[in-house]
Amino acid sequence: MREWRRDIHAHPELGFEEKRTSELVAAKLEGFGIEVHRGIGKTGVVGVLKNGGSRKTLGLRADMDALPIQEANTFAHRSRNDGRMHACGHDGHIAMLLGAAQHLARTRNFDGTVHFIFQPAEEGIGGARAMVEDGLFRRFPCEAIFGMHNRPGMALGRFAVRAGPMMAGGAFFDIDVIGRGAHGARPESGIDSVLVAAHIATALQSIVSRNVRPVETAVVSVTQIHGGDAYNVLPQRARLSGTARAFSTEVMELIGRNLARVAEGVAAGFGASAQTDFRAIFPPLINDANEAELAAAVCAELVGAQNVRRDPPLIMASEDFSYMLAEVPGCYINIGNGDCEGACEVHNPSYDFNDAALPYGAGFFVRLVERKLQK
Ligand SMILES: [Zn+2]
Numbered sequence: 292m293r294e295w296r297r298d299i300h301a302h303p304e305l306g307f308e309e310k311r312t313s314e315l316v317a318a319k320l321e322g323f324g325i326e327v328h329r330g331i332g333k334t335g336v337v338g339v340l341k342n343g344g345s346r347k348t349l350g351l352r353a354d355m356d357a358l359p360i361q362e363a364n365t366f367a368h369r370s371r372n373d374g375r376m377h378a379c380g381h382d383g384h385i386a387m388l389l390g391a392a393q394h395l396a397r398t399r400n401f402d403g404t405v406h407f408i409f410q411p412a413e414e415g416i417g418g419a420r421a422m423v424e425d426g427l428f429r430r431f432p433c434e435a436i437f438g439m440h441n442r443p444g445m446a447l448g449r450f451a452v453r454a455g456p457m458m459a460g461g462a463f464f465d466i467d468v469i470g471r472g473a474h475g476a477r478p479e480s481g482i483d484s485v486l487v488a489a490h491i492a493t494a495l496q497s498i499v500s501r502n503v504r505p506v507e508t509a510v511v512s513v514t515q516i517h518g519g520d521a522y523n524v525l526p527q528r529a530r531l532s533g534t535a536r537a538f539s540t541e542v543m544e545l546i547g548r549n550l551a552r553v554a555e556g557v558a559a560g561f562g563a564s565a566q567t568d569f570r571a572i573f574p575p576l577i578n579d580a581n582e583a584e585l586a587a588a589v590c591a592e593l594v595g596a597q598n599v600r601r602d603p604p605l606i607m608a609s610e611d612f613s614y615m616l617a618e619v620p621g622c623y624i625n626i627g628n629g630d631c632e633g634a635c636e637v638h639n640p641s642y643d644f645n646d647a648a649l650p651y652g653a654g655f656f657v658r659l660v661e662r663k664l665q666k
């Protein structure tokens with residue numbers, strides 16, 4: 292697994308461009324005697340391993356894409372591709388799932404069908420959705436689905452499993468403010484779109500504090516304001532953009548409705564108008580309570596219950612495995628990447644997946660299959 296992981300690390304590819312990576316995955320699976328389907332969701336790969344007569348099914352998922360980051364590491368397996376880097380540990384996720392596939396193909400200590408799902412483009416460009424829309428669960432039915440992400444700063448040999456909501460759903464928004472352009476010294480002859488945008492940015496902060504129930508968790512962040520090109524011109528238009536995060540579809544819809552109402556209402560109060568575009572990008576990631584229980588039991592079997600954290604805090608970041616979990620019950624867990632040297636945060640140019648975590652992740656997948664599809 293270490294060899295595979297370092298090979299993949301040295302040849303990172305961006306989302307939907309994982310040609311070498313998905314071919315490597317497909318060739319390995321075929322080498323293990325596993326039936327392989329290529330090109331699902333563009334560069335996605337699915338391996339199918341059947342054993343016995345049971346009709347039970349199970350899906351295991353790993354993500355394959357790298358990031359547009361220039362790697363700062365100098366070790367032998369550093370990136371060979373300029374400006375590309377496995378800075379999120381997806382190289383490790385692939386190697387762990389390949390390791391589990393090889394072991395299960397050899398030992399076959401299960402009764403049913405395992406689908407090994409290698410997903411492209413996790414980093415914000417919709418690889419999970421592409422696979423689902425390409426018929427992933429129609430062609431490869433899964434009664435439950437599981438995945439994991441490494442977590443730097445969590446000790447090696449530790450897992451975190453949370454039932455229910457775990458990671459936030461994400462939305463992006465744009466608000467176009469349309470006023471009336473004028474001379475900067477003669478504001479009375481125009482409608483100042485910059486002033487209106489400033490009031491909207493302030494008023495939007497009332498959504499989380501006044502519209503969302505205080506016991507719910509949500510974020511509304513205006514991250515961009517654009518308008519104007521000159522010192523002495525009040526621009527006709529200004530644009531606000533940003534992101535919202537929430538742990539339920541209801542709260543996300545409430546944010547979207549209120550965002551449009553506040554923006555359009557504030558603009559109207561100034562005699563301007565506003566057009567809002569609010570787009571949900573990721574659903575919240577919600578773990579099934581029963582599958583989370585099983586995942587935690589499998590982790591405890593591997594590393595002892597004292598090394599399985601059952602109530603990790605909610606994560607405001609998003610993860611597109613939520614698309615698969617919205618279709619099929621299952622559980623997403625975190626695996627400790629250690630806090631030793633090199634274990635800096637993901638998306639950092641000095642990050643590297645910790646090879647010592649590989650047996651824990653592969654072991655989790657193997658025991659999960661053996662218990663869920665028990666002979
Ligand atoms: Zn990432």
Ligand SMILES: [Zn+2]
Nearest residue numbers: 379380381440
């Ligand atoms: Zn990641």
